[in-house]
Amino acid sequence: MLKRVEKKIVAMTVDLPSNTIGALWVLLAAFGFSIMVALIKFVGRDLSVFQILFVRQAVMLAIVAPTIIRGLPTSLVTKRPGLQLARVLIAATAMLCGFTAVIELPLADATAISFSRTFFITIFAIWFLNEIVGVHRWGATIVGFLGVVLMLRPGADGIVDPHALLAIAGAAGAGMVMIVVRILTRTDPPVTILTYQAFGVGLIMLVPAVLTWQAPSLHQWLLLLLVGIVSWAAQLANIKGYKAGEATAIASLDYTRLLYATILGALVFGHWPSVETLAGATIIIAASIYTVRREIKRGRELARAAEGRGESH
Structure with missing residues (x-):
């Protein structure tokens, strides 16, 4: 049924521009x-969130099982087993934190805070990928961080809602997972990355799911x-x-x-x-869009400079 829906969507959009x-x-x-x-x-x-996550992973694993089986033994062969394990552990932690925040916080608040992963991706890219970040991107990152602080709304006693902190931890974990995936794609095929996460996260959730079932x-x-x-x-x-x-x-x-x-x-x-959530989300979104637009402009300027020097790749 899902395949039929997918084919219908593809047929309806086949004549549209690729970006559309x-x-x-x-x-x-x-x-x-x-x-x-x-x-x-x-x-x-x-x-419990453990039970929800375990069943979720089991269902997703059942759906992608044919793809995994067709890819055997390639789907199980990795050149970075340690990094695959790290990704599974980080992803499981991020899901636990993020889903707990979703359950305990208003839906819009949890969603808005999750957008802070853009901020963490920038920081992690500098640390782990040695990416060069200019003053514009740093400025947008700092502004985005201020948006996160605004959404956390520490009270007069300086205490922040612990569930909001869980949402932040989930966003940080999601950002780290994206960085690890980027590193893994250099050595491992997508089916391998998919297999390890689908099976690994479910395996981690098995024991706590049974205990809280x-x-x-x-x-x-x-x-x-x-x-x-x-x-x-x-x-x-x-x-x-x-x-x-x-x-x-x-x-x-x-x-x-x-x-x-x-x-x-x-x-x-x-x-x-809340007003603070909407204001903080607006700041984060604006900073993120500014970063994307800036990178587009920078890429075009570099391309024009290369053409002017007669360079080709």
């Missing part, structure tokens, strides 16, 4: 991720299955979006998740984002 196709896929992915966190928040009222009702089982299916579909849409369009042209569309989260949070859970 990419944008549509990314918008669909953003909506899917918003539905996913709303489902997690809903089912998280009664079931509560027998789900039929309704809860349906919600848990939906979490896994929607997670897989959203990730697939995201991959297709970035495959079809230029990352610099479509990346900012991911921020539509805040709009979706605000609407879902209000309609389903009766939560409206």
